[in-house]
Structures are given as C-alpha cells and as structure tokens.
Amino acid sequence: MSVDPQISQAIIPVVIIGGGAAGLAAAIEAGQYFAGQTTLAHDSGSYPVVLLESQNRVGRKILATGNGRCNLSHVPLTDSDYHSTEQIVPNQILRRFDGPKTLDWFRSLGLFCRIDDDGRVFPYSYQAAAVLDILRLKIEQLPVSVLTEKPVTHVKREQQGFRIFTADGTTIRAHTAILATGGLAAPAFGCDGSGYLLAQALGHPIIQPFPALVQICTQKEDVKGLEGIRIEGTATLEWQNRPLRCETGEILFTNYGLSGPPILQLSRGVQQVLNSDKPNGLTIRIDFLPGLDEQAIIGWLTERRNQNPERPLEHLWTGLLHKKIGQMLTKKILGISLASQAGSISDDHLDRLARAVKNECLTVTGTRGWREAQVTAGGLSAAFFNPETLESTLIPGLYAAGEVLDVDGDCGGYNLQWAWSSGRCAGYEAALAVCSK
Numbered sequence: 001m002s003v004d005p006q007i008s009q010a011i012i013p014v015v016i017i018g019g020g021a022a023g024l025a026a027a028i029e030a031g032q033y034f035a036g037q038t039t040l041a042h043d044s045g046s047y048p049v050v051l052l053e054s055q056n057r058v059g060r061k062i063l064a065t066g067n068g069r070c071n072l073s074h075v076p077l078t079d080s081d082y083h084s085t086e087q088i089v090p091n092q093i094l095r096r097f098d099g100p101k102t103l104d105w106f107r108s109l110g111l112f113c114r115i116d117d118d119g120r121v122f123p124y125s126y127q128a129a130a131v132l133d134i135l136r137l138k139i140e141q142l143p144v145s146v147l148t149e150k151p152v153t154h155v156k157r158e159q160q161g162f163r164i165f166t167a168d169g170t171t172i173r174a175h176t177a178i179l180a181t182g183g184l185a186a187p188a189f190g191c192d193g194s195g196y197l198l199a200q201a202l203g204h205p206i207i208q209p210f211p212a213l214v215q216i217c218t219q220k221e222d223v224k225g226l227e228g229i230r231i232e233g234t235a236t237l238e239w240q241n242r243p244l245r246c247e248t249g250e251i252l253f254t255n256y257g258l259s260g261p262p263i264l265q266l267s268r269g270v271q272q273v274l275n276s277d278k279p280n281g282l283t284i285r286i287d288f289l290p291g292l293d294e295q296a297i298i299g300w301l302t303e304r305r306n307q308n309p310e311r312p313l314e315h316l317w318t319g320l321l322h323k324k325i326g327q328m329l330t331k332k333i334l335g336i337s338l339a340s341q342a343g344s345i346s347d348d349h350l351d352r353l354a355r356a357v358k359n360e361c362l363t364v365t366g367t368r369g370w371r372e373a374q375v376t377a378g379g380l381s382a383a384f385f386n387p388e389t390l391e392s393t394l395i396p397g398l399y400a401a402g403e404v405l406d407v408d409g410d411c412g413g414y415n416l417q418w419a420w421s422s423g424r425c426a427g428y429e430a431a432l433a434v435c436s437k
C-alpha cells in the first residue's frame with residue numbers, strides 16, 4: 001500500500017505501532033482528541049493519527065479471543081489479578097480507565113455487553129467480530145489513517161520526535177510514537193516480539209518474557225489412558241509440597257498433560273518456579289470431587305460395596321465419578337484386579353480410595369510454548385514508563401500499551417481489559433502532549 005504524501009511528508013502527531021486491542025483503543029482515544037480540536041496544533045492536515053499494522057488487517061487476535069466470543073473484561077477487577085515487576089503501573093492505569101468506564105466506553109461506541117455468573121464480560125451477541133467491527137467503525141469516523149502490511153523495523157530518535165521505518169521502505173516522521181505490538185504469545189496473530197527489539201534499540205530494558213495462560217505438561221504416565229476426559233475439579237499447584245495456587249473449574253486431560261481454565265491460571269506459577277534456581281518438585285494435586293468431603297465419599301463407597309458385594313470393582317465408582325478415572329484410581333491405589341469382587345475390599349481400602357480421589361498428584365514437567373500461550377508475561381520493563389501517562393521515562397514522546405509491557409492478567413477478561421485501559425491512556429496522553437507543546 002503506497003502512503004499518502006500528506007503522511008510521508010508531514011510530522012505526524014501520534015503514530016501507533018500495532019493494530020491489536022491496545023493499538024485500536026489508542027487510535028480511538030487519540031483520534032477523538034484531535035477530532036475535538038478546533039485548530040490543529042500540527043502540520044499533518046487530516047491525518048493527526050496514523051496506525052501501522054504489520055498484518056493485512058487489524059485486530060485479528062481479537063476475533064480468536066474467548067473462543068470467538070471475546071471475554072473483553074471482568075467485573076470486578078482487582079489488583080491481584082494482574083502481574084508485573086512494577087505493580088503500580090497496572091494498578092494506576094486500571095484505576096483511571098477502570099471496568100465500569102470501559103463498559104461505558106464500549107456502550108458509547110455502540111457495543112452492548114453482558115456479564116456472566118463468573119463476572120466475565122462479553123459482547124451481548126457473544127461475537128468477537130462485533131467488538132472488532134465496533135472499533136473499526138469508530139476509527140473510520142475519526143482522523144485516523146490505518147496502514148496495514150506495514151511491519152515497523154526500526155524507530156529512530158530525531159530532534160522533533162521519531163523517524164519510523166517499515167519493511168517496505170516507507171518512512172514516517174512522528175512527534176510521538178506508541179508501541180502496541182503485543183508480545184510473543186500466539187505468533188499466528190502477528191506477534192513476533194519485534195516491539196521488544198524496537199524498544200531495546202532505543203535503550204529500554206526487557207524483563208525476560210515467558211508464556212503464560214498456557215497448558216501444563218506432566219509426566220506422560222500420569223495422564224496415560226485419560227486423554228480427552230473432562231472433569232469439574234480443583235487443581236492445586238504445589239512446589240516441594242507447599243501449595244502455591246488453587247483453582248476450580250473444568251480440567252481437561254490431554255496426551256501431554258492438563259488443560260482447561262484452572263490449569264491456564266496455574267501456568268504462570270509453573271514458569272516462575274522453572275525459571276528460578278530451585279526448579280524441582282512441582283506437582284499438581286487434583287481433587288476430582290471438590291463438592292464432597294472424604295467422609296461423604298467413604299459413606300457412598302461403603303454403601304455401594306455393601307449393596308453389591310458380588311459386582312466387579314470396575315463398577316465401584318459408577319454413578320459418582322468418570323468411569324476411567326474411577327478405574328485408574330482403584331487399580332493404582334489397591335493394586336488388585338478390577339475383576340475382583342467389591343465385597344473383597346476392606347474399610348481401609350475404601351478410606352484410601354476416598355483420600356486418593358481428592359489428592360491425585362501429577363508431576364509437572366513444564367508448560368506448552370508460545371504457539372499455545374494466550375498471553376506473554378514479562379516484556380518491556382514497566383518501571384521505565386510513567387504510571388500516569390505510560391510515557392517512557394527514558395525516551396520522551398515514546399509510549400507503550402498492552403501486552404508489549406511487562407503486565408499480564410489472569411484468565412477471565414483481564415488481559416483485554418489491560419489492552420483497552422493502557423491503549424486509551426497512551427492514546428490520550430500522546431495526543432495531549434503534542435497539543436500542549
């Protein structure tokens with residue numbers, strides 16, 4: 001795509017690099033700021049905001065979020081749902097552009113939302129495409145030029161701001177630049193970590209990135225024969241027998257280990273331990289029946305045994321637990337044939353089975369990689385960005401927003417919320433900075 005001479009010859013007030021959730025939010029906020037100005041405090045004619053996107057369309061990742069339903073926020077938001085080496089940055093930005101303000105913002109753009117019983121916010125239509133459409137339609141009404149297939153390869157500091165180079169040889173001059181390039185997670189959507197390199201070349205430190213919200217790998221034997229089984233259970237991540245985090249919900253057994261929302265929540269902790277100097281001793285303890293205590297389970301098993309003493313043990317758990325899980329536990333704990341009669345096992349055996357069903361321990365070997373991860377932990381050190389404006393404290397005029405920063409949230413709408421909040425903040429502040437000059 002050739003670039004309009006008005007863009008290539010002017011110094012653009014705000015150039016946004018990356019057209020994901022954060023970049024689009026920044027474009028709307030900056031575009032609205034300039035649309036509200038009666039006189040333009042710049043020389044870029046009708047293009048005060050330019051968004052450069054490497055792919056052939058903006059917002060592709062948004063379409064894949066929430067299994068195509070886009071879990072765009074969460075009610076409520078708490079500081080502890082976010083992780084950063086500079087916690088003040090997400091805390092302050094999310095107070096300024098908080099959850100209720102985000103819902104009002106989306107409503108003002110024309111998107112009606114719904115909140116499910118777990119507090120997750122979705123578009124009312126449950127269509128991620130509706131979210132992207134609403135953002136794109138708004139941008140079309142604003143003085144924002146969106147240029148696709150423009151991967152930025154280099155950002156150079158100049159006296160009046162920046163010179164931005166793209167792979168096809170285009171150069172654009174900018175008073176301010178917003179880095180919204182995302183991280184390394186899910187490279188299929190255009191994220192290759194290039195934002196880190198652009199910022200590093202300008203002197204910005206990086207906190208070593210690692211995949212988060214990702215499936216967990218266990219010893220193969222621990223999941224053998226259980227592939228494809230889904231259960232509602234509780235998973236506790238333990239390190240050297242100390243509990244680190246506990247989550248309840250749908251757990252999926254796979255050929256490499258475990259998946260499902262509770263498992264994704266635990267994955268950050270796995271990576272933290274593996275990256276530490278004491279990486280051994282990680283396990284996941286699964287409670288297959290979190291709604292029942294051991295006594296209730298013993299009572300139920302005792303009744304089953306006493307009522308059907310001649311039945312084979314393979315049916316002992318039938319009616320309470322997934323058949324394959326029940327058989328796996330019975331074989332493992334009692335070490336006797338599943339063809340044995342139920343009446344042949346003692347009360348002590350039943351106690352051991354009840355304990356086991358609430359304490360199945362799997363050895364953790366790692367996590368899946370960038371391709372499967374939903375989010376990047378680590379990234380541009382947030383310590384070098386003003387927690388009120390997201391402007392770099394090292395390079396005036398440079399801003400960052402979204403996943404490129406060393407901020408990540410839990411599963412449940414927190415990461416998109418961060419993208420909207422930080423994108424809006426950076427977009428507004430960059431436009432304000434140019435106009436206040």
Ligand SMILES: Cc1cc2nc3c(=O)[nH]c(=O)nc-3n(C[C@H](O)[C@H](O)[C@H](O)COP(=O)(O)OP(=O)(O)OC[C@H]3O[C@@H](n4cnc5c(N)ncnc54)[C@H](O)[C@@H]3O)c2cc1C
Pocket residue numbers: 017018019020021022023052053054055058059060061062064065066067070071072073150151152153180181182183185186189190191192193194195373374375401402403404412413414415416417419
């Ligand atoms: C499968 C999946 C499901 C998810 N579901 C949810 C969910 O339901 N709720 C939730 O809160 N979070 C979810 N997430 C996480 C969430 O989507 C991201 O955290 C969020 O989209 C990050 O937004 P961003 O704008 O910072 O980065 P991205 O969305 O990654 O956007 C970055 C953009 O920058 C472009 N780019 C990169 N480098 C350059 C360059 N050098 N030049 C120009 N352009 C560049 C990329 O092509 C991309 O379009 C999900 C993630 C995945 C992968």
